[in-house]
Amino acid sequence: MSQIEARIKETAERVNLALENLLPAEQGSEVRLIGAIRYAALGGGKRLRPFFTIEAGRIFDADEGSLLRAACAIECVHAYSLAHDDLPAMDDDDLRRGRPTLHRQYDEATAILAGDALLTFAFELMAEPATHSDPQMRCKLISGLAKASGAQGMVAGQAADMAGADIGSDLIAVTRMNRQKTGALINFAVDAGALIGGASEAEKTALSRYAHDVGLAFQMRDDLLDAEGVVRDTGKAVGKDKARGKVNFVTVLGADATRDRINMLANQAKAHLSVFGSRARILLDAVDFIVDRRY
Amino acid sequence: MSQIEARIKETAERVNLALENLLPAEQGSEVRLIGAIRYAALGGGKRLRPFFTIEAGRIFDADEGSLLRAACAIECVHAYSLAHDDLPAMDDDDLRRGRPTLHRQYDEATAILAGDALLTFAFELMAEPATHSDPQMRCKLISGLAKASGAQGMVAGQAADMAGADIGSDLIAVTRMNRQKTGALINFAVDAGALIGGASEAEKTALSRYAHDVGLAFQMRDDLLDAEGVVRDTGKAVGKDKARGKVNFVTVLGADATRDRINMLANQAKAHLSVFGSRARILLDAVDFIVDRRY
Numbered sequence: 001m002s003q004i005e006a007r008i009k010e011t012a013e014r015v016n017l018a019l020e021n022l023l024p025a026e027q028g029s030e031v032r033l034i035g036a037i038r039y040a041a042l043g044g045g046k047r048l049r050p051f052f053t054i055e056a057g058r059i060f061d062a063d064e065g066s067l068l069r070a071a072c073a074i075e076c077v078h079a080y081s082l083a084h085d086d087l088p089a090m091d092d093d094d095l096r097r098g099r100p101t102l103h104r105q106y107d108e109a110t111a112i113l114a115g116d117a118l119l120t121f122a123f124e125l126m127a128e129p130a131t132h133s134d135p136q137m138r139c140k141l142i143s144g145l146a147k148a149s150g151a152q153g154m155v156a157g158q159a160a161d162m163a164g165a166d167i168g169s170d171l172i173a174v175t176r177m178n179r180q181k182t183g184a185l186i187n188f189a190v191d192a193g194a195l196i197g198g199a200s201e202a203e204k205t206a207l208s209r210y211a212h213d214v215g216l217a218f219q220m221r222d223d224l225l226d227a228e229g230v231v232r233d234t235g236k237a238v239g240k241d242k243a244r245g246k247v248n249f250v251t252v253l254g255a256d257a258t259r260d261r262i263n264m265l266a267n268q269a270k271a272h273l274s275v276f277g278s279r280a281r282i283l284l285d286a287v288d289f290i291v292d293r294r295y
Numbered sequence: 296m297s298q299i300e301a302r303i304k305e306t307a308e309r310v311n312l313a314l315e316n317l318l319p320a321e322q323g324s325e326v327r328l329i330g331a332i333r334y335a336a337l338g339g340g341k342r343l344r345p346f347f348t349i350e351a352g353r354i355f356d357a358d359e360g361s362l363l364r365a366a367c368a369i370e371c372v373h374a375y376s377l378a379h380d381d382l383p384a385m386d387d388d389d390l391r392r393g394r395p396t397l398h399r400q401y402d403e404a405t406a407i408l409a410g411d412a413l414l415t416f417a418f419e420l421m422a423e424p425a426t427h428s429d430p431q432m433r434c435k436l437i438s439g440l441a442k443a444s445g446a447q448g449m450v451a452g453q454a455a456d457m458a459g460a461d462i463g464s465d466l467i468a469v470t471r472m473n474r475q476k477t478g479a480l481i482n483f484a485v486d487a488g489a490l491i492g493g494a495s496e497a498e499k500t501a502l503s504r505y506a507h508d509v510g511l512a513f514q515m516r517d518d519l520l521d522a523e524g525v526v527r528d529t530g531k532a533v534g535k536d537k538a539r540g541k542v543n544f545v546t547v548l549g550a551d552a553t554r555d556r557i558n559m560l561a562n563q564a565k566a567h568l569s570v571f572g573s574r575a576r577i578l579l580d581a582v583d584f585i586v587d588r589r590y
Contacts, residue, residue, distance in 0.1 A: 024446055033454040089403035108384035109457050117446035123418040124441035127434045135430040139422045146419035151319055151412035159328040162404050
């Protein structure tokens with residue numbers, strides 16, 4: 001395991017432990033609902049969004065407790081989005097992170113409700129003083145999280161993804177869809193770290209550009225894995241997009257041109273970090289991990 | 296139309312107008328999603344939760360702009376919950392407020408996503424300075440809204456409602472389910488007005504007790520309407536609970552005992568308002584409206 005992979009894994013374990021403690025305990029009359037919530041939020045995953053929040057914040061020596069809590073809130077939003085995206089009425093997926101999807105493990109109603117609860121819980125977490133002592137900062141984080149997740153962000157991206165080729169099958173349409181569906185929350189994850197760390201406007205802009213490029217490269221790599229990957233590695237069904245007539249970077253550009261673009265974006269992302277010098281080493285190494293990953 | 300009915304209608308019109316302006320406009324590439332969001336949020340309804348927030352706040356001469364915005368956020372949460380509760384995997388309803396339910400008018404995926412977006416938007420609204428100048432207050436409102444809506448509140452209530460007789464068919468189980476499913480958000484609606492108005496602890500407690508009793512009476516009246524109502528009046532299918540083997544106050548207590556309890560709760564709710572004297576006249580009259588309503 002490379003150094004950066006070990007670091008990502010270490011952060012994932014810290015996030016898992018924090019979520020274990022923050023999420024409601026599986027007891028009482030809501031035991032089934034809470035079981036589903038915990039199944040959705042604690043089922044593994046790379047925890048890349050929390051990683052971005054924490055590592056972006058560390059550039060500025062931000063408070064570790066604040067970063068971890070904000071990271072958990074962001075991961076709850078990510079977990080909710082996966083639960084709802086997998087539903088029969090949406091992508092109808094049976095496999096996620098090597099396990100049955102939430103509605104396959106429980107049932108459809110419970111999966112909808114557990115997703116709703118995770119989304120709600122993310123805002124509850126962000127609003128509490130333990131996330132940040134300054135309520136003004138908490139409001140900023142809540143506002144940013146809502147904008148990244150809502151009808152102008154992630155939800156819009158999923159709606160466009162569902163519409164498939166109807167949104168257009170050119171690079172502009174696919175880029176726009178992915179910016180909303182996955183880019184917006186990755187961007188906010190990095191922004192949240194910068195915000196909590198008290199970054200200057202110039203520093204925020206540099207990190208935001210980094211997040212933009214990394215987010216696109218991440219999604220392109222995902223599309224390559226979907227086209228070429230094996231279930232064993234990814235823990236989810238592969239070859240789905242083509243089979244469903246969905247448009248993605250590989251269907252639009254082809255695999256070779258997608259690979260070229262990933263490399264271009266990776267170099268660009270790294271260049272945005274130059275202002276931070278060695279303080280951004282981890283975010284720099286993360287680029288290589290993201291573009292080379294097999295899962 | 297009685298005076299109180301006119302007042303409720305007037306508030307509903309103010310809330311509708313505010314929501315019309317606050318919700319994203321139906322344009323651009325998200326036109327279908329945004330159309331669904333607006334359909335779900337602007338389709339009529341009594342707007343009782345906003346009414347409670349606004350009238351509770353008026354007891355303390357609270358800022359009207361703050362009250363209206365918080366009221367809109369709460370109504371967005373209510374609208375989302377109806378959209379998700381009506382889904383085929385949940386209550387599978389075709390009719391709501393005299394129109395096709397959201398997933399019948401659009402499709403299931405769009406209904407899930409529009410609900411998600413409305414829930415998210417509620418927190419975005421609450422977090423913005425226009426809701427209240429004090430960020431500490433906005434965080435309190437967000438935290439309260441999340442608690443009332445999430446896995447310990449509304450979502451838990453819907454999960455229990457879905458479980459039907461499995462939760463038990465005694466008065467305690469039914470009361471608990473309704474406290475979560477509808478009571479928690481009605482309570483928060485009143486609490487939000489008191490919070491924004493700067494009520495004292497004693498005043499908050501009095502209003503909270505009022506909300507508790509009114510919330511239960513409201514739900515009991517709903518169950519009576521479901522058992523005896525006509526589609527023309529209620530704008531939704533009636534006789535549903537019995538047909539689905541669901542438990543509610545009428546299936547547990549019978550219609551007569553339910554009516555007795557409504558009257559008892561109504562008197563109790565009014566008694567809690569005595570500390571406010573004539574300042575609470577509107578909330579007092581609202582009790583009669585709620586227990587006598589035909590829709």
